[in-house]
Amino acid sequence: xxxxxSSSDPIEKKIQALTDDxxxxxxxxxxxxxxxxxxxxxxxxxxxxxxxxxxxxxxxxGDPQAMPAAKLDLVNRIFKRYFSFSGKYFPKLTGSxxxxxxxxxEWVDSLFGRCTLCGRCSLSCTMGINIFAxxxxxxxxxxxxxxxxxxxxxxVDTALQTGNNMGISKENWLETVEWLEEELQKEVGDSRARLxxxxxxxxxLYTINPREAMYFPLSISAAAKIFYAAEEDWTFxxxxxxxxxxxxxxxxxxxxxxxSGRLIQxxxxxxxxxxVLAECGHGFxxxxxxxxxxxxxxxxxxxxxxxxxxxxxxxEGRIRLNAGLNxxxxxxxxxCNLVRLGGIIEEQRYILKQSVQRxxxxxxxxxxxxxxxxxxxxxxMTNFAKRRIEAGRIKADQIRATGAEVVATPCHNCIDQIMExxxxxxxxxxxxxxxxxxxxxxxxxxxxxxxxxxGGAGIK
Amino acid sequence: MLLLKFGVFVSFGFSxxxxxxxxxxxxxxxxxxxxxxxxxxxxxxxxxAFSLGMMPWEKESAAKHLxxxxxxxxxxxxxxxxxxxxLFTAASLSLSEAILSPFRVLLAVGFICGTGLLLKxxxxxxxxYISCPDDFVANILVDLFILSGFLFSLxxxxxxxxxxxxxxxxxxxxxxxxRHCFFFFYSRILFxxxxxxxxxxxxSQTSKS
Numbered sequence: 001x002x003x004x005x006s007s008s009d010p011i012e013k014k015i016q017a018l019t020d021d022x023x024x025x026x027x028x029x030x031x032x033x034x035x036x037x038x039x040x041x042x043x044x045x046x047x048x049x050x051x052x053x054x055x056x057x058x059x060x061x062g063d064p065q066a067m068p069a070a071k072l073d074l075v076n077r078i079f080k081r082y083f084s085f086s087g088k089y090f091p092k093l094t095g096s097x098x099x100x101x102x103x104x105x106e107w108v109d110s111l112f113g114r115c116t117l118c119g120r121c122s123l124s125c126t127m128g129i130n131i132f133a134x135x136x137x138x139x140x141x142x143x144x145x146x147x148x149x150x151x152x153x154x155x156v157d158t159a160l161q162t163g164n165n166m167g168i169s170k171e172n173w174l175e176t177v178e179w180l181e182e183e184l185q186k187e188v189g190d191s192r193a194r195l196x197x198x199x200x201x202x203x204x205l206y207t208i209n210p211r212e213a214m215y216f217p218l219s220i221s222a223a224a225k226i227f228y229a230a231e232e233d234w235t236f237x238x239x240x241x242x243x244x245x246x247x248x249x250x251x252x253x254x255x256x257x258x259x260s261g262r263l264i265q266x267x268x269x270x271x272x273x274x275x276v277l278a279e280c281g282h283g284f285x286x287x288x289x290x291x292x293x294x295x296x297x298x299x300x301x302x303x304x305x306x307x308x309x310x311x312x313x314x315x316e317g318r319i320r321l322n323a324g325l326n327x328x329x330x331x332x333x334x335x336c337n338l339v340r341l342g343g344i345i346e347e348q349r350y351i352l353k354q355s356v357q358r359x360x361x362x363x364x365x366x367x368x369x370x371x372x373x374x375x376x377x378x379x380x381m382t383n384f385a386k387r388r389i390e391a392g393r394i395k396a397d398q399i400r401a402t403g404a405e406v407v408a409t410p411c412h413n414c415i416d417q418i419m420e421x422x423x424x425x426x427x428x429x430x431x432x433x434x435x436x437x438x439x440x441x442x443x444x445x446x447x448x449x450x451x452x453x454x455g456g457a458g459i460k
Numbered sequence: 461m462l463l464l465k466f467g468v469f470v471s472f473g474f475s476x477x478x479x480x481x482x483x484x485x486x487x488x489x490x491x492x493x494x495x496x497x498x499x500x501x502x503x504x505x506x507x508x509a510f511s512l513g514m515m516p517w518e519k520e521s522a523a524k525h526l527x528x529x530x531x532x533x534x535x536x537x538x539x540x541x542x543x544x545x546x547l548f549t550a551a552s553l554s555l556s557e558a559i560l561s562p563f564r565v566l567l568a569v570g571f572i573c574g575t576g577l578l579l580k581x582x583x584x585x586x587x588x589y590i591s592c593p594d595d596f597v598a599n600i601l602v603d604l605f606i607l608s609g610f611l612f613s614l615x616x617x618x619x620x621x622x623x624x625x626x627x628x629x630x631x632x633x634x635x636x637x638x639r640h641c642f643f644f645f646y647s648r649i650l651f652x653x654x655x656x657x658x659x660x661x662x663x664s665q666t667s668k669s
Contacts, residue, residue: 037650039486044643047581047590050521050528064589073590086635094636095592124521126532127644128509128651289658292495299497343499343659367660368520 002065003109004384010150011383015105022145023099027082030141033253034079038134042079044127045072051131054124056370056394057114057387066114068121072131074106075138107142111135112149113384116376116391117249118336123368139251148250151380155246159259164242166210174238176213176220184224188444195224198270199235205272206234206306207243207263207287209280209412216412222439223278226310229444230318234276240266243283245291248337249377253294260291267301274302276309279410279433281335282375284342305338307410310438311347314354320443326356328430330437331404333362333395333418334369335411348410348434355441356406362398370394372409374417389424392417396425406430408437464623468550471630478634479642486646498657505656509648512662528580531573538570539602542609546626549612549619560613567610574603594636602638605629 005012034042049069052058057066064070073095080087080096087096097103117132125131142148148156159165168176174197181195196202206227212219227234240262247256267275277284288303313319332352338344345366352359362369373392378384395418399407407418407429418431516522522529541563548555555563578599581587608622633639655661 034489035492036486036489037492039489040483040643040646040650043482043486044640044647046637046640047587047592047595048528048532049584049587049590050525052586053524054520064586067586067590069590090635093593093597095594122651124519125651126521127640127647128513129647130651130654289496292497293492296493296495298495340660341658345660345663364520367663 002063003105004113004387005105005109009383011108011147012105014147015101015108018101018104018145023101023104026104026141026145026147027078027099029144030078030138031083033137033140034083037130038137039079039083041127041129041131041134042076043084044129045069045076046127047073048126050126051121051124054121056116056118056120056373057391060391060393061387065110068125068131071110071115071135072129074103074110075134078103104142104145104147107138108147108149111138111142112152112377112381113387116336116371116373116378118371118375119340120336120368120371123340136248136251139249140253141251143251148252149377149381149383151382152246152250152377155377155380156250156252156255159242159244159246160255163239163262164210165244165246166214168210168213170238173213173241176217177236180217180221180224183221184228187221187225188228189446190228193224193228195220196235198238201271202233202235203272204232204234204274204276204309205263205267205270206236206276206278207241207283208236208278209244209283210242211412211416212278216415216433218436219279219412219433222433222435223306225439225442225444226313226319226435229320229442230313235270235272237266237270243278243280243287245283245286246377246380247294248282248286248290249375249380256286257291257294260287261295263287264291264295264299272301274304275299277303277305279306279412279435281337281339281342281411281413283337284344285337288342305342305344305347305410307338307344307347307351307434310435311350314351319438321355321438321441322443323355323357323441325441326406326437327358328356328405329358329360329403330356330406330408331360331362331399331402332365333372333399333407333409333414334366335409335414336369336371336375338410339369340367348408351434351438352408355438356408360402360404362402370398372414372417372421374413379413379416388417389420392421393425396421396427399427399429400425404429406432406437408432408434410434461620461623464620464627465550465552467627468546468623468630471627472547475630475633479639482634482639483642483646494657499659500656502653502656505654505661506649506652508656508662509652513648513652528577531576534566534569535573535577536570538566538574538606541566541570542606543626545609545613546605546622550623550626564610564613567606567613571603571606571610574599574606578603598632598636598638601625601629601632 051068055068077097080094087094119132121131155165158167177195185193245259284305372395373388378388415431512518605625608625612618612622
């Protein structure tokens with residue numbers, strides 16, 4: 001087996017030190033994570049191999065270990081051995097295996113290091129197996145034994161300990177908002193323009209990816225400018241503002257529930273009616289679809305992506321755009337968690353067609369788009385960085401084929417990965433969020449003093 | 461011969477019983493209560509999973525591997541034809557020549573396709589990598605079963621072999637990968653349900669520029 005885990009790697013040391021009790025724990029947690037649908041899927045794989053070409057890791061490397069069927073088989077061998085009659089009594093015939101340190105090493109190397117949980121293989125699967133969900137169940141078992149690659153685990157730990165994945169303090173967050181508010185006021189020429197904090201009863205609670213506050217403040221400004229133009233009634237939370245949830249990737253359901261639970265707490269404390277999620281693919285999937293399952297509760301408020309909100313503003317005429325202000329040729333990268341796993345498919349296209357002069361689709365696109373390689377926690381797992389860049393070649397080729405000068409993508413993980421691909425594969429492109437592009441095309445009329453707007457709309 | 465005929469029906473019943481048990485046994489893993497609000501009805505997704513979602517113009521893997529996809533379809537038609545043929549014959553019913561002739565074609569094509577898929581598995585490095593003995597055993601058993609059905613349609617002396625292979629297949633079904641004959645439907649329902657309620661599938665704008 002080819003592995004990127006070296007003997008000096010901390011996780012390799014943990015694998016070496018695994019006791020029989022640890023292996024039992026991994027097995028128990030794996031069993032606890034399985035439900036009837038998982039058991040059905042695990043009984044279904046026929047090893048047809050047709051999923052292979054759907055995976056960017058396999059396409060880029062040609063390595064059979066990267067085939068989704070091979071990754072699923074690592075999980076299935078254990079399922080068969082412990083939870084099926086034939087696997088238990090005819091292991092050689094069925095290929096079932098006992099859980100061992102060697103197999104745990106393969107799990108870590110392949111299930112964390114060769115998969116972005118993008119779900120593309122499921123669409124190609126003859127049987128319709130949700131391979132990514134089973135790989136995540138195995139990741140959960142590894143997480144319970146402390147076998148999450150260090151970078152990813154650190155991101156989860158930081159979020160759990162500090163309230164956001166970058167460890168931004170409340171003071172720094174408030175200072176950033178204050179500074180951005182001043183910038184917005186200058187830009188729109190209106191001293192009443194606000195980036196509201198903890199505004200009780202606001203219609204929207206808007207969340208951000210903490211990377212925006214640290215490295216991409218223009219993304220926050222762009223969203224604020226759009227809210228201003230739409231005269232929206234919105235607010236940030238001073239404490240619970242992080243849309244990301246790396247528990248989705250590490251497999252730590254409990255931690256993931258705590259992280260998403262904070263946004264629910266902010267919604268309830270502030271009495272907002274819609275939780276609006278920033279441009280973050282996995283943040284959307286986590287908070288829209290998975291968090292209610294982690295927390296085992298139904299929400300009594302709506303959860304929407306900023307993409308849906310902006311599309312509504314355009315349709316309703318609440319913002320006006322001049323596409324001529326964005327004359328370059330744009331293409332769109334569909335984040336897997338927002339599109340294939342999230343169901344937000346047409347809104348971003350509608351927005352771009354209204355806000356840029358020239359737009360070209362990647363091929364394939366929408367739910368069939370290739371993962372950029374940055375999902376699944378890959379950006380945080382430095383152990384597997386080499387594979388991540390190699391797997392990203394498929395996306396780089398897709399981008400190059402469009403001839404686009406600008407790649408729009410509503411996800412900061414995707415942006416980070418595509419920025420690296422831009423450098424590595426010399427693509428010479430700009431990478432921007434949808435809100436940044438919309439903000440660049442906004443037509444805002446100067447508001448007269450005393451002019452009121454429905455709902456307060458970011459003006460105090 | 462009577463014993464073999466009896467064996468065919470007993471093994472067939474045993475297979476159906478165990479396959480049903482295996483499907484029901486999955487529920488011992490517990491239900492998954494969903495709390496997130498659906499964006500669309502799951503049944504549209506399920507309908508898609510069993511119709512358009514299996515077509516080459518919708519399913520990338522089918523389009524990229526058209527010969528394998530087509531071979532797979534004819535292989536399975538051949539299998540079902542052989543099962544129907546053996547049950548019909550064991551019930552002492554006979555097929556008229558008008559029905560038997562197209563059956564022969566289905567069996568012959570099914571056997572050729574099955575053998576082709578077996579060779580693909582044996583020859584291609586990637587296929588060998590993901591294969592276990594069960595993959596080969598199942599494929600060989602089924603190929604021989606279809607072949608024996610084809611030969612029996614021409615030569616009645618082959619009937620004991622046809623029955624014995626049928627019994628072996630029926631007994632093997634719940635143990636190995638052939639169980640997918642039941643789980644295929646189960647998995648496709650789950651697949652359609654998952655993507656249907658998230659409003660991902662069906663999707664009318666698929667891959668259009």
